Amino acid sequence: MPSLSLVSLDGFPMVKPGDDLARLTLDAMAAQDLAFRPGDVLVLAQKIVSKSEGRLRDLASIDPSDEAIALAKETDKDPRLVQAILDESTDVVRKRKGVLIVRHKRGWVMAQAGIDQSNVEGGEDGQLLLLPLDPDRSARLLRQEIERQTGTAPAVVIADSFGRPFRNGTTGVAIGAAGLTSYMDIRGERDLFGRELKVSTIGHADEIASAASLLMGQAAEGRPAVLLRGLPATGDSPASDLVRPIEEDLFR
């Protein structure tokens, strides 16, 4: 019978800029007597990828524009944070007190352009953590580096948590992926009675990110790496395929 297992790679140290995530991952796996097998998926929290890539910005160094100051007033946020959000975005999608939803330069519609002040040393008045510059590339390079060091190339998913229209609560979402089919289009396949399926596209990498998120947690315990085992192998397509082009979206 088909089955999946998810294991949290505990013992991951606090990640600092310049850290080698492949090395940290393999050390954490070795400490749990785990080694990659073909078909494995490694899911990493966006935060540690961003930290290893040094995607930090000093809040104190930011000089907010008039636009940022006005928007900060509207949304009840720090004008320097709002400036950082605008710098990462192409446009503001929705705003109101406490809420600033933008379209990130990479197409994701999300709160605060994914910028985080929590779980950053010296946060609040110190540093902002931005999303990785190109998380699909980060995933691909990590996959290659693990293959170089071990001879086995796991699929890699870089996971974040997004809020959603119409539904309460964030869910895990893939912002980067390599070594699996991120977005599956099974239109044309047939159901049990031989009729064409109606629901026929799947946000596969997002479902993987959501599954891993069940183990990662959001709070103090922070478990940033999860090994997922048992998925049938698929192709290789980036998480950017999960971003619906703006001209096809009915809710922009």
Added chain:
Amino acid sequence: MPSLSLVSLDGFPMVKPGDDLARLTLDAMAAQDLAFRPGDVLVLAQKIVSKSEGRLRDLASIDPSDEAIALAKETDKDPRLVQAILDESTDVVRKRKGVLIVRHKRGWVMAQAGIDQSNVEGGEDGQLLLLPLDPDRSARLLRQEIERQTGTAPAVVIADSFGRPFRNGTTGVAIGAAGLTSYMDIRGERDLFGRELKVSTIGHADEIASAASLLMGQAAEGRPAVLLRGLPATGDSPASDLVRPIEEDLFR
């Protein structure tokens, strides 16, 4: 180290109106030498719950209104199907050729009010499968019945797949749940550095549905039941908590 396992309960027969899902589930589990343990989560595909509850509607018996006929033309759908969609909904949220997104009477914003023609015997020109009348209640009753028959009460999630604004592909979503906290609000909790978390609400039951969806598949092989093991116990709140009230939604 924290870990999760998901197992597909294969050997589930085709479900018919009136079938006892508790019995079918326990038979499928016994055939795989599985028995419920405290903390287990049973995830069932919406389709089999709807079928067991006889939520079928004859397409031939539907007499479409003028509104349905006009909307069918706009969306390029069967006017009788459109009538059935309208009957399940409170309003049309978005429409265009091939797309009809409504607010279901239970608040879900979804395509076609969740009505399915695939995987229904005699579909297309025959029968429509509607969503369960009250999936939170269905989940609660199933949980109680399994407890009655076995002495152990698993959490139960009834899963469907929804499309999403801004992102390609459907993902698993909980439309009914019992025995776990469907929507987690961890605002006020602290991060690793003692600061309040920014991302602080979690669509927990939706993440469970997405995880199970990785095993269920959409196509012919159809695996309608998944056992999830290893989640820490939480409280007990319905999946209806995941529906954002219309007045709080920025995207209606």
